[in-house]
Amino acid sequence: MNIKRGRGATEKAAKGNTDWNRLKALSDSEIVFTDDAPATMPDDWADAVAHRGLPLPPRKTQIALRVDEDVLNWFKAQGTGYQTRMNAVLRAFRDSHEGGRMR
DSSP states (O other), X not given: OOOOOSHHXXXXXXXXXXXXXXXXXXXXXXXXXXXXXXXXXXXXXXXXXOOTTOOOOOOOOOOOOOOOHHHHHHHHHTOTTHHHHHHHHHHHHHHHXXXXXXX
């Protein structure tokens, strides 16, 4: 399966092919619910986060980085998103040394 991720996917999804005027004109009784698109209750949305108007995440810079095999395997074993977690670890290290020089 080829899944688009990152800024390009976000920008394309924001444009989309939805006929918003037709959708807005639907009455509640015309909405068809399915197993893939079930009816929801307000409690289902209690923890939802709206993204409209929020800035896109900063662009990443692709690099070639050599790391020890056991370190990479450990991060990969944590599941998908291992590169994001590696970036978070590097960011935390940088932030903890902000304002000072590492010896």
